[in-house]
Amino acid sequence: MPELGALIRQLQSQFVRSAEPHRVFDALLPELLRLGESEYGFIAEVWRQPDGTPYLKIFTLSNIAWDAASREQVERQRVDGMEFHNLKTLFGAALVTGETVIANDAPNDPRRGGGLPQGHQALNTFLGVPLHYGSELVGMIGLANRRPGYDHALLDALDPLFQSMAGIIASVQLDRQRRAAESALRASEERWRHSFEMAGAGIAQTGADGRLLEVNARFCEIVGRSRDELLAGSFRELTHPDDLADDEDLLRRLVAGQVLRENREKRYLRPDGTTLWVQLTVTAVFDALGRFQHTVTVALDIDQRRRAEAALQEREALFTKLADRVPGVLLQFNVDAQGVARVPYASRGLRELFELDPDGAVRDDARLMIERVAKGQRKRVWETLERAGQRLEPWAIEFEVDLPSRGRRAVEAQGSPERLPDGSTTWHGYIRDITDRKQADAALMNAQAAARANEAKTEFLSRMSHELRTPLNAVLGFTQLLLGDPSAPLQDGQRARLGHIERAGQHLLAMIGDVLDLSRIETGSLPLQPQPVGLSALVSESFALVLPTAHASGVTLIRRGPGDLHVTADPMRLRQVLVNLLSNAVKYNRSGGQVVVETEGIDEHTVRIAVTDTGMGMTPAQQLHLFEPFNRLGAERSSIEGTGLGLAITLRLVELMDGRISVHSQPGSGSTFHVELRRAPAPPGTPAATGQTVPDPSMPAASDSAPHSVLYAEDNRLNIELVQQLLLLRSGCELRVAYTGREAIESARRTPPDLLLIDMHLGDMTGLEVLDALRDDAALAQVPRIALSADAQPQVVRAARERGFDEYLTKPVDVAELLRCLDRHLSIRRAAR
Incomplete structure (x- = not known):
């Protein structure tokens, strides 16, 4: 077909000159019908639905003698293009497969899904030619009713025309895309200008050699140069060295037509040496003959955004750093609509608290976390989580986890749920280890219970003391009155019996005092007033208190040691210690025995008081239990009175005064008790006594005072x-x-x-x-x-x-x-x- 080349040239020339592609194809369709010996046909562009399904938009269509209304509709839609969506047709088969369809028995062709519209001319033979530009299906030609039928020889003859038409349609599409992009770019520029005032878009035209052909005021403002400066140079002087190679490569591809438009971010260098980030949309502009003219660059100042992104990255890094160092775990726990749980985010604390990798499988399967929950508590944890998610209420719970390495730990979890558009629920929460706190709480509860028990015991002992002291007041008081009343002399037998009553009462009183002292020591409520105490005076006072009992038992009291030793102690409690030791030494001695009190300075820091008796002594086994409360080591079966509390109180008093007590004893050889206390400097002047006087056991004489x-x-x-x-x-x-x-x-x-x-x-x-x-x-x-x-x-x-x-x-x-x-x-x- 010699005339085919001329037709192609005419087609291309008309396309270049015409702004409306359907006008070009209107002129082409009759020639194509003539060359293809066909009655009617169409030329169409391939469009696609959002889901990718192809359909046809007609450039031109033969007058196929439809009724007037149909013809009017076709004419009305010529500019925008009439659309064909029915793919169960012969042209639909070509459209779906992308392959040429030849149907020389069209009425019976199985690819034909239905009949023709009313008034449509008969369809006997059909040729559907998909037009490809590269690998892209861009258009389609349909021819009908060639009498001999259609064959590949005809296809081969018309193929150059088909290829030219494909190129034109592709150019139409590209131009449409370009215009849409330019329109979008203009709209984007307007939005940016409206939103950010002076931060609008800058526009520049660049030639193939990189020289700037035209710039707008905003572009000048962005790069910090005047229009004259910019038009005298190229984009290279503006570009950061690290971005220059990419820019050169982009320009080469734009000039070569390998790419029509590209979006990218780059850095401009300003005259003051600062760097400015911009977002560029670079579009290649070609003339009607397809020759490169220039590029249009739309530049948006995104420096603040990039700085914000850098700051955001810095904050994210800081958050990650903080989250990884906070005791416990910060996490997101997601449950989708099907009930599948995931952990999209967890801080590094998950490794310690659950012994799981926060970046591992737990991201997609939260069951790994749930399996760490103690078996008997999993149901409760999950039910409370679900309930909080349904109500969108904060979630807080305490439970225990069993870890492979660390064993059972107590944890506390808190979270706030958020319902996401996809129907899933995400908890933003925190889990921390409260094992130490729970143990401390338990210890505190035990301590409080012990304190309440001690308070109850103290209250009981106080009441017991009060209730016992009240009747004892009458017993001992009236006994002392009878013994000391000179107006009513007593016979010896009466005095002896009253003496028994008084001693029994005093013994009971001593027992009450010992029980109260021990209780106060155990509860830490016994007040002490440490001060320098002279041992000489204190030993004298203690001897005076014990002397009557020693005389009655035939025991001699002996003292040895220097008279200027002082210790740091509570004087009243130290005298109590010494009297307890002396009383025991007398009680458990033999008639005619001795009790020796010896004081000595061991060194410049310590003074020792030794109380030695010549009594029965103790076995090693007895010494092990010597300081146990109420343990009298078998003496309770003897006639010797005692409570079994004296030595227990003595031990605790010595320890409270920062001292220590020890015993050395052998059966049959007596015992020696050593009390060691901190040495104190002697006060100036005469060594002070304890401030206590030994009571005179006799009744005071009557006073001559006035009424x-x-x-x-x-x-x-x-x-x-x-x-x-x-x-x-x-x-x-x-x-x-x-x-x-x-x-x-x-x-x-x-x-x-x-x-x-x-x-x-x-x-x-x-x-x-x-x-x-x-x-x-x-x-x-x-x-x-x-x-x-x-x-x-x-x-x-x-x-x-x-x-x-x-x-x-x-x-x-x-x-x-x-x-x-x-x-x-x-x-x-x-x-x-």
């Missing part, structure tokens, strides 16, 4: 009668009794007494409350106030003195001590009159 009034607030009638009997030993003492605190206050205000004697536990109020009520009464300001109570707790005694009591005497009352106290304070009142 005095004593107001006694007491609700126990036996105690009242005891004090009444005691004051009979003091002529001129008038006793007034108040049975309640209110009565005491009213009586004192009505007739101020010379001395107030107040019990600490009255029926309606405490002794402290009585004292507070009388504190501001000027008439009672100089009246001595003496507390007399069965409550011997140190904190109670201390509180009473701090609140204004001049003396605090404990029950059972020592008759001689009470008389001396009364004499002392009443004599002061007498001198003040």
Whole structure:
């Protein structure tokens, strides 16, 4: 076909000149029908649905004698193109397969899915030619009713035309894409300009040699140069050296037509040496003959975005660093609509807390985490998680995990759920190890329980002491009155029997004191006042207290050592220690035996007190249990009295005073107890005694004082009668009794007494409350106030003195001590009159 070349040239020339492709194909279709000896046909472009399904948009279509309405519709759609979507046709077979379809028996061809529209000309033979540009299906030609039928010879003859048509259609598509891209680019530029004001798009035209042909004001602003400067140079002077090679390669490919447009990010160098990141859309522009003209570069200033991205990356790195160093695990836990659980993110703490790799399989299978939960707790954990997810409520729970290496650990989990568009739920949460806290809580609970038990025990012992001391007050008080009343002499037998009663009462009182001391030591509530104590005076006082018992037992007390040694100790408690040791040394000695107390300075830091007896001694087995409370090592079966608490208290007191005690003993050879304490410097002047005087066991003589009034607030009638009997030993003492605190206050205000004697536990109020009520009464300001109570707790005694009591005497009352106290304070009142 010689005329085919001319037709192709005409076609290309018309395409270049025409802005409307269907006009070109309108002129081509008749020639194509003539060359193909066909009655009618069409030329169409291939378009695709969003899902990739192809359909035809007609460039031109033969007049196939449809009815007027159909023809009008075809004409109306010529510009935009009439669309054919039915693929169950002969042209549909070519469109789907991309292969040429020759149907020389069209009515019976199995590829034909249906009949023709009403009024359509008969279809006897059909040729469907898909037009490919490269590997892309871009268009299709349909010819119909060639009388001999269609064959490959015709296809081969028309193939150059078909190829030219494919190129034209591809160019149409490319041009459409270019125009759409340019339109989108313009819209994008407008959006950027509108959104960021001066941060709009810069536009530049670049020639094939890289020289800048045209720039706009925004481009000048972006690169920091004037328009004249830019047009005198090329893009190379603006480009960062690290980006130049990529830019050169892109320009080469654009000029060669290998690529029509490309988006990329690069760096511009500004005159001040700074670098600016931009996003470029570079489009190649060709003339109608396909010759390269220039590129259009649209530059957007994305420097802030890139800096923000760099800052974001830095923050992400910081977050990762923090998350990896926070004790516990930060994580996201996702459950999809099918119930499949994953861990999209977990910090490195997962390795320690669950012994799992946060970047491993747990990302896609959270069962690996769930399997770490203790078996009996998995259901509870999962149910609470599901419930929180359904309600979108915060989730918090404590549970235990079993780890391969670290065993069972307690953990606490917290999370906030978020419902995602895909129906899944993600918990943003935190899990931490609370094993130490749980153990501490358990220890605290145990300590609190122990403290409550100690408080209960202390309260019980306090009540027991009070309840026992009250009747003992009458027993010992009346016994002492009978023994010391000169107006009613006793026979020897009576005095001996009363002596037994007094000793038994004193023994019971000592037992109460020992039990309370041990309890206070065990609960840490025994107050100590460490100070320099002279041992010479303290040993003398202790000897005086034990001497009566030693004489009665036929035991000699001996002291050895220098007289200037001092130790750091509580004087009262150290005397208690020494008296306990001396008492035991006397009790467990033999008649005619000895007790030796020897003091010596071991070195410049330590002083030793040795108490040696000549008694029965102890076996090694007995010594192992020597300091156990209530263990008398078999002596409970003898006639020797004791509680089994003395040495236990002694040991603890010595340790509380930062000392130590030891024993050396052999059966039949006696025992030696060593007490070692910190040495203290001797105070200036005469070595001080302990500040305690040894009570005189005899009854004080009657005073010649003038009559005095004593107001006694007491609700126990036996105690009242005891004090009444005691004051009979003091002529001129008038006793007034108040049975309640209110009565005491009213009586004192009505007739101020010379001395107030107040019990600490009255029926309606405490002794402290009585004292507070009388504190501001000027008439009672100089009246001595003496507390007399069965409550011997140190904190109670201390509180009473701090609140204004001049003396605090404990029950059972020592008759001689009470008389001396009364004499002392009443004599002061007498001198003040």
